[in-house]
Amino acid sequence: MKKHTTKFKEESGAETTKNITQTRDIPVIAEYDVVVCGGGPSGFIAAIAAARGGARVALIERHGFLGGMATASLVAPISVFNYNDRRIIDGIPWEFIERLIEIGGAREEKPIGNITFSPEKYKLIAQRMVLEEGVSLYFHSYLTGCRKSEDGRLTHVIIDNKNGAEAITAKYFIDCTGDADLSYQAGVPMQPMKSELQPATLIFMLGGVDTDSLPMIRHSQQGVNYHDMDMRKILEEMNKKNKLPKFGGPWYCGVLDHGLALVNMTRTYANMADNRQATETECNLREDVFAFVDLLTKNVPAFKDAYLVMTAPQAGTRETRRIQGIHTLTGEEYIEARDFPDAISRGCHPVDIHSSSSNNQRCEFLKDAAFIPYRCLIAPNFPNLIVGGRAFSADGISSASVRVQASAMGLGQAAGVAAALCAKSDVDVSKVDIPELRETLIRYGANLNN
Ligand SMILES: Cc1cc2nc3c(=O)[nH]c(=O)nc-3n(C[C@H](O)[C@H](O)[C@H](O)COP(=O)(O)OP(=O)(O)OC[C@H]3O[C@@H](n4cnc5c(N)ncnc54)[C@H](O)[C@@H]3O)c2cc1C
Incomplete structure (x- = not known):
């Protein structure tokens, strides 16, 4: 069978800024406190968390359903909530699983807390939980650009859908697109692209x-x-x-x-x-x-x-762009479970690296459940942008664990809570009150301690 080949320009080295030229008059259709781009595991949880924090929230998703890789790419199971039978990822992510279990849409595999699930019931519960919080959903809407003010602050995202191009303005933006699409459009520096990304898979x-x-x-x-x-x-x-x-x-x-x-x-x-x-x-x-x-x-x-x-409607993506945040989480810090004063979420899946050049997989197990600092979700000089999910600032080792769905949800929860707190006190994302952020997350049920 003839294989599809396309000529494309090889990318090499660090990805940096993309110039955005607006050639059309784009109507501004709505204004929010927080806009979340991407409705995958991190994005829909981020939207719920931000709305529970009192923010007016919009969630933008290119598909007509939520769940990202879990539903669009049929990636299963949802890994992993537990370390040695201890619940590590908790709060809204686990509440979602409980809601799924209630309608027969999920089953937990003990002791590590892997979740087998029904993709259709996943879509249903995710959209119910988002709508219950009053989040405005924009389905079938592709994030294609953004606007910035002189001081580097994002002012609008541009989406394209059946209505044409539309702009949405907000005080804070959360990038949960998995591929860091919003950050890339905004000009956030990216981690150098590895020569061997983890492979894509059509399930x-x-x-x-x-x-x-x-x-x-x-x-x-x-x-x-x-x-x-x-x-x-x-x-x-x-x-x-x-x-x-x-x-x-x-x-x-x-x-x-x-x-x-x-x-x-x-x-x-x-x-x-x-x-x-x-x-x-x-x-x-x-x-x-x-x-x-x-x-x-x-x-x-x-x-x-x-x-x-x-x-699956879309081939699954394990690894693409990741931002260069204020801190880049290294494999060493992660595997030895180093704690941080600004730890806002955890990870407990092994470092799970699939080879693109062979048929093999490498798994390295953690010494204990690991910690992820808030500084990995924000980039220098981007005062109102937070990244949730697998595009956070990490090297190829730590991200090979955190990328899985439970920990991506944990990052989404932290990004949503942080954005709502910033919106309340009108501060830059780097100035969020860390003790208040951690206390709020713990109140939501997050396990940041043991
Ligand atoms: C083959 C494969 C196997 C895997 N196995 C497992 C496993 O066993 N267990 C596990 O837990 N995890 C597994 N993973 C990893 C996991 O599925 C992902 O890393 C996880 O879904 C990341 O969540 P996320 O929210 O960061 O991104 P995503 O799940 O990628 O969600 C991003 C969302 O943003 C939307 N979006 C993207 N760009 C735009 C745009 N420009 N405009 C509008 N919307 C946009 C997407 O449609 C999507 O809904 C696997 C992944 C793959 C590919």
Whole structure:
């Protein structure tokens, strides 16, 4: 099968400022205290947190539903809330899981607190919780630019949707786009782009699966988690003989419906923050899905009668841009669980690095549940911008753990609370009262201590 190839300019070195030229008259349609860009795990939690702090909040999302990678890319399970059976990520993120469990949309795997979930019920509970807080939702709206004043303060975000281009103004902005789209548009310096980003993956859903006998994903506390070693050995043998597409795992995860399973198996190198590479990747991985479905139905007994239900609406992105914040969280600080006076969230997933150039995964386990300082969510000279989720300021090691969904939600919670506090006292994001921020987070249920 012919693979899609696009000519694109190679990116190298640090990404910096992008010039924004406004050529159209863009109407300003609304004004808020806080605008959150991106409605993934970090973004919808940030919007709820900011609204509970008394802010008037808008949430902008390019899809017609919330959940980001969890729903648009069918990434499952939600990892991880616990360390040694101790709840580490708590507060609004866990409240969301409890609401999901209530409607039969989630199940906790103990002791580490991995959550198997129904993507459709996830979308429903996320939107209910956001709407209950009075957040204004802008679905099908792509953040495409921003405006700044002379002093570096963001004044507007520009969104594009069926109405055309529209501007929204706010006092504070939270970037939860995963790819740091808002920060990039605003000119925030980025971490140097690594030569080997973690791979992109198109997850797919199979029906007709014997879900009772399928070896589903179980994250252990140690080692690499390959759950179907029989299939992996077959793939490795085939790989030696002829050219198989790159693969990971394979990892299988249920969606709490009998007969349905998600398969995380495809992989390729791509900078998914580049439109041409993302297009090429979607096309090529779709070809790979069909090749893998054929192999799985022939070789895995539980997939004997399986059929392809769908590929995820969007290939999953593990790693792209991250901002250069006031502090960059290093792997060393993170793995040794160093505490910080401005710690605002935690992480407890192993450092989980998937290779783009091979079929392998590297997992390094933490000495204890780690801490993330507030300084990693803000950049020097950007007085009203906070970043939540995987685009926060971190090196490739610490981010390889914090990127997972529970810790991304924890960062969203902290970003939302911080933005609401800043809006209340009218201060720059670097001047937020740290003791008050931490006390508020603890009151919301966050575990910042043990
Ligand atoms: C293949 C794969 C496997 C993974 N496995 C796991 C796992 O087992 N467990 C786990 O917990 N995590 C896993 N992850 C990681 C996890 O899914 C993500 O890191 C996490 O979702 C990050 O959350 P986020 O809120 O920072 O970003 P995202 O989930 O990427 O959400 C960003 C949101 O912003 C929106 N957006 C982006 N740009 C714009 C724009 N310009 N305008 C408007 N909206 C925009 C997106 O549509 C999306 O809703 C995996 C990821 C991948 C790709």
